[in-house]
Amino acid sequence: MARSGTEGRGVLEGAFALMEVLAHGDEVGLTRLAADADLPKATAHRLLGQLVALGAVQSVSGRYRLGPRTFRLGQAWHPARALRAASARPLRELAAAGGGRTSVSLTLPEAGHALVVGSTRSEVDDVFALHPGVVLPPGSAAGLVLAASAPEAGPAQGWSRAAWSREAARAREQGMAFQYGQCVSALSCVAAPVFSDAGQVVAAVAATSLDGRQIALLGEAAVRTAAMVSANLSRLPAHAARPRREGVPAQGAAGRAAPHAVMARRH
Template sequence: MAPGTRVPVRRPETLPAATGNAGGRSVLEGAFALLEAVERAVEAGPTRLAADCGLPKTTAYRLLEQLADLGAVERCGGSYRVGPRMFRLGSAWQPHPRLRAAAREPMRRLAQLTGTTVGIAVLWKGETLMVEWCPDDQRPEPLGTRMTWPWFTAAGKVLVATAAPAPLLGPLPASWSRHADTIREHGAAFDREEVVTGVCCTAVPLLGVRGTPVAALCVLTDPAHHLERLAETARRTGRVISTGLRRR
């Protein structure tokens, strides 16, 4: 079905109850497992998505059709991809209620001043999740549209080092304690092509009430830039954003 085609929406009473069972799990669990599988695959048919989620194909197809009727996924021929309703709902999420308002203008100025891409990231399930970009159409080419990365990005490292209590990430390298002390001392972490070849990054924490880290401000660039100089500029911007987060 072509994008934009209008689809009759089923009445709510035709949807399965949240306490139902989908392949040994609740309907909500099955639906969210399918949404995550669609996000990972970008676009895929019901057979592959059912296999990825461990659901019977008939159950997966039924849930996918209901999700498509609600706009959570979008039909594309015999395949499915993330729908506009999920994009709208996901775009509204932020780790702090004032984060976007406090960060928007300082991020724009930082990107213009440094000629780099600026982002905001949080830790989510042991990974670095990027939640904001500036400019939003000029990410470093190797990153593509991917939103999650290993925890040991610059953003992940600065958040793990400043978090209290420390997040549960499993065994950490023996050198991590010393490395975390350095990050806390300098107020910044670095990634020198450790995650993606051709992309370097420095990150500083964004602090809310009582100095609790809310997110990390990241400056992404190529290996030719001097990361320590970028870190000083990022720290100044981070202090401005943190002040905005603490305002009543």
């Protein structure tokens, strides 16, 4: 149900809520936009008028879509430049190993979520688009790999603490994590950790496929790809290769890696 306009929701929050809805569809009508953004229809109409005037949204025959100004701003979003540079070729090679039927992605921890910052395309996109900027569902293999190195974090949504702890322990021991249909019913995935020079998990490489049998065979390849990304990252200039985990200190008091649960680093 849409809120009344007096519940204190900020103008910017409302505008971004509308654009978030538009980011998940082609062209959307006012009624659905207002409902999905949890805004009164009159408020949504007023905000959309302002966004159209700014070029952030386009109006076509009474329906709305994101505009060219939003596209230009989005193109300027370049998170984790060093990690994306270090991972570009290894991700392509892992995708090729999957026969073109596997989506390969690079994921970072961001505010308690697993955020995709690099990916290749495949038939997987017809089920779940793994493009940069997407937040993975709770309990994904990549999210599990990232959480396994920070056990102080609570379990993912829909998981009990005991089950999550068991999966995290298995991921630390094996140096990879598998998920078969738990997050998105049609998809299976495997993920492996990317390490900084300090031995800290800073990202995850994941392969996702519609065929669970294929994923079972790609585990070691995913680990090798993550190791290649880690090696490439270590060769970058010090000022460039400085990724940090969200909320996890990079160094202890004596300049060593801060204590945390250690993922099995495969070579």
